[in-house]
Amino acid sequence: MVIEGPTGLVEVEEGVHIIPGANTIITSIDKVANWARTSAIWPMTFGLACCAIEMMTTGSSHYDLDRFGIIFRGSPRQADCIIIAGTITKKMAPIIRRVYDQMPEPRYVIAMGSCACSGNIYDTYSTVQGADKFLPVDVFIPGCPPRPEALMDGLIKLQEKMKQESFRWSMWR
Amino acid sequence: MDPITPGSYMPTEYLPILIIMIAAFLFGAVSLLVGSVFRISRPYREKLMPYESGINPVGEPRQQFSVKFYIIAMLFVVFDVEAVFLYPWALVFDRIGLYALIEMLLFIAILVAGYIYAWKKEAFTWD
Numbered sequence: 001m002v003i004e005g006p007t008g009l010v011e012v013e014e015g016v017h018i019i020p021g022a023n024t025i026i027t028s029i030d031k032v033a034n035w036a037r038t039s040a041i042w043p044m045t046f047g048l049a050c051c052a053i054e055m056m057t058t059g060s061s062h063y064d065l066d067r068f069g070i071i072f073r074g075s076p077r078q079a080d081c082i083i084i085a086g087t088i089t090k091k092m093a094p095i096i097r098r099v100y101d102q103m104p105e106p107r108y109v110i111a112m113g114s115c116a117c118s119g120n121i122y123d124t125y126s127t128v129q130g131a132d133k134f135l136p137v138d139v140f141i142p143g144c145p146p147r148p149e150a151l152m153d154g155l156i157k158l159q160e161k162m163k164q165e166s167f168r169w170s171m172w173r
Numbered sequence: 174m175d176p177i178t179p180g181s182y183m184p185t186e187y188l189p190i191l192i193i194m195i196a197a198f199l200f201g202a203v204s205l206l207v208g209s210v211f212r213i214s215r216p217y218r219e220k221l222m223p224y225e226s227g228i229n230p231v232g233e234p235r236q237q238f239s240v241k242f243y244i245i246a247m248l249f250v251v252f253d254v255e256a257v258f259l260y261p262w263a264l265v266f267d268r269i270g271l272y273a274l275i276e277m278l279l280f281i282a283i284l285v286a287g288y289i290y291a292w293k294k295e296a297f298t299w300d
Binding site for chain 2: 075076077094095096098099101102103104105106167
C-alpha cells in the first residue's frame with residue numbers, strides 16, 4: 001500500500017490505484033482485460049489417455065476447477081486454451097493441429113503429462129515426442145500422471161503468463 | 174391540458190417505453206461494435222474451416238428431415254390460438270352468461286371437428 005503525494009491515491013497493487021473515499025479504482029485496460037481473461041479460462045479438453053482421468057478428477061468436486069472460473073468446453077470455437085492430456089500418436093497429431101487452428105485467438109496450449117511434454121517412455125514408431133513438435137506450447141506439466149494439484153499449479157502458471165500480456169487493443173496503439 | 178388539434182397529440186405516458194426500446198437496441202449494437210473494434214482478427218484457411226472434430230468435413234451439410242415435425246408445429250399453432258381465445262372468454266364469462274357459453278361451445282365444436290379429422294388422418298401418431 002503506497003499513498004501517492006498530493007493526489008492521495010492508494011496503490012493497492014502495481015498499476016492499480018484506489019481513490020480513497022470515492023469507491024473508484026484507476027487502472028489500465030491491460031490489467032482489467034487480463035484480470036477478466038485469467039478469471040475465466042475455458043479449456044478445450046483434449047483428453048487422450050490416462051492424464052484425462054486426472055484432468056476429470058481435477059474438474060470434479062474434490063479438487064474443483066470451477067472455483068477458478070474454468071469451465072470445460074467441448075468445442076474449440078468457444079475455448080481459450082487447449083489442454084493436451086495424454087500420449088500423442090502420429091495419427092492423432094494432425095487432428096490436434098486442426099483443432100488448435102480452429103480456436104479463436106488469444107489461445108494457449110497446456111501440455112499435461114510427460115507424454116504430451118516429451119513422449120515419456122514411448123520412444124516408438126507411433127508416438128510424437130512431445131506436443132511442442134507441432135504446437136506452440138505455453139505451459140508444460142510433467143508427471144505420469146501429474147497430480148490434480150500439479151494441473152492446478154499449471155493453470156495458475158498460465159494465469160501468471162496471461163497477466164503479462166499486452167495486446168494492441170485498437171488500431172491506434 | 175392543451176387543446177388537441179388534429180396532428181398535435183403527443184402520448185407522453187409512453188415515453189419510458191420509447192426510451193427502453195432505444196436502450197435495448199443500443200445495448201446490443203454497442204456491445205457488438207465495441208467488440209469489433211477491439212477484437213483480434215487473424216483469419217486463415219484452417220481456422221475458418223467448419224469444425225468437425227479435427228478432420229476435413231465429410232458428407233453434405235444439409236439433410237432432409239421428416240414432415241412430422243411440420244405437422245406437430247401446425248397442430249400446436251392451431252390449438253394454441255384456440256387457447257388464446259379461451260383466456261379472455263374465461264375472464265368475462267360471469268358477466269355474459271348463457272349466451273357466451275353457447276357461443277364458445279360452437280367455436281370449440283368447430284375445432285373439435287378439426288381435431289377428429291387430424292386424429293383419423295393419423296396426425297397424432299409419431300411413427
